[in-house]
Amino acid sequence: MSDTVLFLKDASIFQGENLVLSDVSVSVEKGEFVYLIGKTGTGKSSFMKTLYGDLPLQKGEGEIVGYDLATLKENDIPFLRRKLGVVFQDFKLLNDRTVHDNLNFVLTATGWKDKPAIESKINEVLAKVGMKTKSFKYPYQLSGGEQQRVAIARALLNDPELILADEPTGNLDPQTSVEVMEVLREINKNGNTILMATHDYALLLKYPSKTLKCDENQIFEVVQKTV
């Protein structure tokens, strides 16, 4: 049980008055790579937002990296997010500072003070995504794939118990998507747990893994056919 990083039980997810997902019962175990798929508008983003505290869980039970989602308070959210690494489709890097300073910003904001420790952490996460030589660049000097690698590096800074990636390849061409996916798979092989929302079925076929599907207000696990 202690290896469960996320579970929801009989949960309902609303956007305002609208019920987006109901009777959601899912779990993610430490070390898993889990896809969340579904057509546009079926609730993938709403589900992810609930997990990182952007949408309240109004009905049912849920726990993520030790936080109870049903009783989550506004004040808990920054602490919850420190235990999560969140990666978005549009990277969300700060364009007015270099890669190094984007990462430094997050570390400083989350309480890191020791300069050598900060530098060593920045080097460590950039090495993991193959971006160590580009730390002096500004985000707008990087390709989309490189920006997403930096966003993944940023997600790794505080050794997250779970990485939530919402359409991380949504803005990338197929070849770059595969490269970013390889980075995520490598990180997963090294022990990070990842939940990735995607509508990129080509990636799913190329890299089969546990898959949850949103459809008709429900989430269920789909069994992938093996050839």
Ligand SMILES: Nc1ncnc2c1ncn2[C@@H]1O[C@H](COP(=O)(O)OP(=O)(O)OP(=O)(O)O)[C@@H](O)[C@H]1O
């Ligand atoms: N802020 C909001 N207010 C009200 N309704 C919303 C809001 N955001 C999303 N919705 C509705 O909730 C439903 C699920 O949307 P959501 O964005 O979670 O789907 P999605 O599967 O992530 O889609 P996409 O792949 O296009 O991002 C949709 O019917 C959408 O119109």
